[in-house]
Amino acid sequence: MPLHGGRVPAWLGQRMTRLGAVIAQAIVLEYGRDELLRRLAHPFWFQSFGAVMGMDWHSSGITTSVLGALKRGLTPLSGELGIHVCGGRGKHSRRTPDELAAVGDRVGVDGAALGHASRLVAKVDSAAVQDSFDLYLHGFIVTDDGRWVVVQQGMNGDRRQARRYHWLSEGLNSFLDAPHAAIEGHAQGMIVNLTDARAKASRLGQLDLLATLGPDGITRELSRIETGPPGAEAAPSQAMLPHLVMPDHHDVRPENIVTRRLHGNLAAAADRAPQDFAELLMVPGVGARTVRALALVAEIVHGAPCRFTDPARFSLAHGGKDRHPYPVPLKVYGHTITVMKNAIVRARLGHTEELAAIRRLDEQARKLERDATGPSVDALIAQERVASHAFGGRSVFGFEPPPARSAFREALS
Template sequence: MTQRSGSADLPLHGGRVPKWLGDRMTRLGAVLCQAIIHHYGRDELLRRLAHPFWFQSFGAVMGMDWHSSGITTSVIGALKRGLTPLSGELGIHVCGGRGAHSRKTPHELEMIGERVGFDGAALATASRLVAKVDSAAVQDGFDLYLHGFIVTDDSRWVVVQQGMNGDRRQARRYHWLSEGLKSFVDQPHTAIEGERQGEIVNLTDHRAEASRSGQLDLLRQLGPDRIVHEFAAIEPAATEAKRDSAQPMLPNLVMPAHHDVRESDIVMRRLHGNISAAIESGPTDFPELLLVPGVGARTVRALAMVAEVVHGAPCRFSDPARFSLAHGGKDRHPFPVPLKVYDETIAVMKSAVAKAKLGREEELAALQRLDGQARRLERYVTGPSLKEIVAGEFDQSHLLGGRSVFGPEPPPASPAQPLPAASPKRSG
C-alpha cells in the first residue's frame, strides 16, 4: 500500500473492552500481523497501519465497535500486548498508548534502542515532534489523548494518534509513516481522519511554508507584544479579503453515528462473495482450513474476511462495516461476538502461521486462495439481504457462544432458521 491522504468521521465512544474480547483481540491481532509479515514483510505491515481505511477494517474484524473511535485505542492496546512477546522474532515494537502511556513513549523508544541497536534518542525526538505537530501545528479543535508508535529494528516507523473534541462528541485519528517522510512540518501525514468542522489551521500544509517563515521573522523582528497589536489591527481586513485556499477533495471515510450496520454501510457484492466462497467452496476446495476440529462453513466465512485483511488491496477497505460480519461486535452490532467461531479463527490462523515457519505453506496458501475465490465469486453471485444475514446470526448466536457486553446470548424466542446461502446467479 502506498501513502495516501484521507479523512473520516469517528463518533467518540467511551467504555472499556471486556477481558474476554481483549484477550482474543490480542491473539488474533498478533497472528494477523505475523501472517502479513510472512507474506509481505514488516514494511508492508507499517504501510497498512498507516492506512486509515485498513486500520478501521482491522479493528472491525476483531469484534470492536465497527464505527467508533474505540477501535484506535483497542487495536493499539491489542498489538502492544500481542506483539511485545514476539518483538525479538519479528523485529517490531509497539510503544505508547492512551493517556499516561502516551507520555512514556520517548522513554520506551530509548530503552528499545539500547537493546536492539537503533538510535532511540532520535526516534524519541520524532515521537515528540509528531505529537507537537498534531497538537499545535494542526489546530483543528481536537486534543490528543492517544499516541501509538510502532517501530521496526531498522528504525522504520508508523504513528497512529488520536484526539477528541468532547463538545462535539467526535474523535480524529492521525496517521504518520516514516517511509517517504522528508519534513515534519510540510505535509507529513499519510491521513487525517475526522469530521469537517469549519476552518482548520494547518501549518503543515505545503502552502503554509511562507506563513511558517513569516511567523519566525515576525517573532524575531517585532516580539510577541507588537505581534498582538498588529494582529488586532489587521484581523477585520483579513477576514474580508480571505483568499480561496480550498484543498482538493480527499478520500473521505464517513463513520456514521448509528450503531447498527446497514446495507448502505456495506458493499453487498463483496459480502456475498465472502459468504459464497465459504458456503459453496470452503468445505470442498479448502480442506486444509477444516483440519482444526469443529471448523465449518461459518468459520470459513470469517476466515474469508480475515484473509482479505491479510491480502486485500487498499480499495477493498472502503466499507469497514463489512468486516464486522466476521466476528460481530461487543455491543451486539451487527450481532453478538460468536466466541466459538472467533476461537476457531484464531486456531486456524495460529496453525497456519506455525506451519509456515517450518516451510509448510499449505494452510496459509489456502487462506490466500480463499480470498481470491471470494473476489472472483463477487462478480456474479447474489445472496440474502443484510437483514436476513443478521437475523440468521442472531438465531444461531446461542449455539456459537454469542456474547456481548450485556452477557451471553440466550436462545431466541422462535426456532432457529438456517442462514440463506449465497446463490451463484448472475445479477442483471
C-alpha cells in the same frame, strides 16, 4: 468517529490480542514488516482491522483497543519479528520517548532520534494542526531498522467525536510540509493547518515576525488585523481526497456495506471450503461459518487498499462487543485464531499450504464478487442472531440465550 465510553471486556481483549498478533504475523510473513506499517498508516484498513476483531465497527474505541491488542500481542514477539509497539493512551503516551530509548538500547537504533520524532509528531498534531481536537492517544510502532508508523487520536468532548492522525516514516521528508499519511474526520469549520503545503509562506512569515517584532510586537499587529488586505486572492480550494467518516448509529445497516464485496466473501468461502479446508471441516464444531470468517480475515491480510471503504463489512466476521451487528461468536472466533496460528507455525517450518489456502480465499472473493448473489445484509444479521447461542455468542450484556422457536423459523425462512 463517535466517542464511546466503557472498557473492552477481558474476554474480548484477550482474543483481540491473539487474533491481532496472528494477523500481523501473517502480513509480515507474506509481505514484510514495511507492509504492516503501511497498513497501519491507512485509516480505512485500520478501522476494518479493528472491526474484524470484534470491536464496535464505527467507534473511537477501535483506535485504543487495536493499539492495545498489538502492544500486548507483539511485545513477546518483538525479538522474532523486529516490531515494537510503544505508547498508548493518557499517561502511557507520555512514556513513549522512554520506551523508544529502551528499544534503541536493545536493537541498536537511535532511540533518542525516535523519541524526538515522537515528541515532534505529537506537537505538530496539537499545535501546527489546530482543529478543536485535543490529543489523548499516541501509538508509535517501530521496526528494528528504524522505520515507524504513528497513530494518534484527538477528542472533541463538546461534539463527542474523535479524529485519527496517521503518520508513516516511509517517504516522510518533512515534519511540517504535508507529513501525514492521513487525517480522518468531518470538516467542521475553519481550522489552522500549518502542515498544508500552501502554508509554507505562513510558517516562514511567522518566523520572520518573531525575529523582527518579538512577541509583544506580534500582539500589537494582531490587534490591528480584522480582515485580509484588500484585493487579496482567496486560497485555492483543496482537492477532495478519499475520506472515512464513521456514522453515529451503532447498528450495521445495508448502506454501510458494499454488498457485492460481501457476496464475494460468502461465495469464496463456499467455493474454497471443500477444496482447501476439507480437513478443517471434519473437526467437530468447525464448519462453513468459520470459513466465512476466514474469508474476511483473508482480505485483511491480502486485500488491496481500495477494498476497505466499508469497515462495517468486516464486523460480519466476529460480530461486536455491544451486540452490533450481533454478539461475538466465541466458538467461531476461537477457530479463526487456531487456523491462523497453525498456518503461521507451519509456514515457519516451510509448509505454506495453509497460508496459501487463506490467500486463495481472498483471490476468489475478488473473482466472484461481480456475479455472486446472496442474502441481504439484514437477513444475514438476522440469521446470525438466531444462531448466536449455538456459536457461543457473547456481548457486554452477557451470553446469548437460546432463540425462541418462532425466531428460528423466521430466520430460516
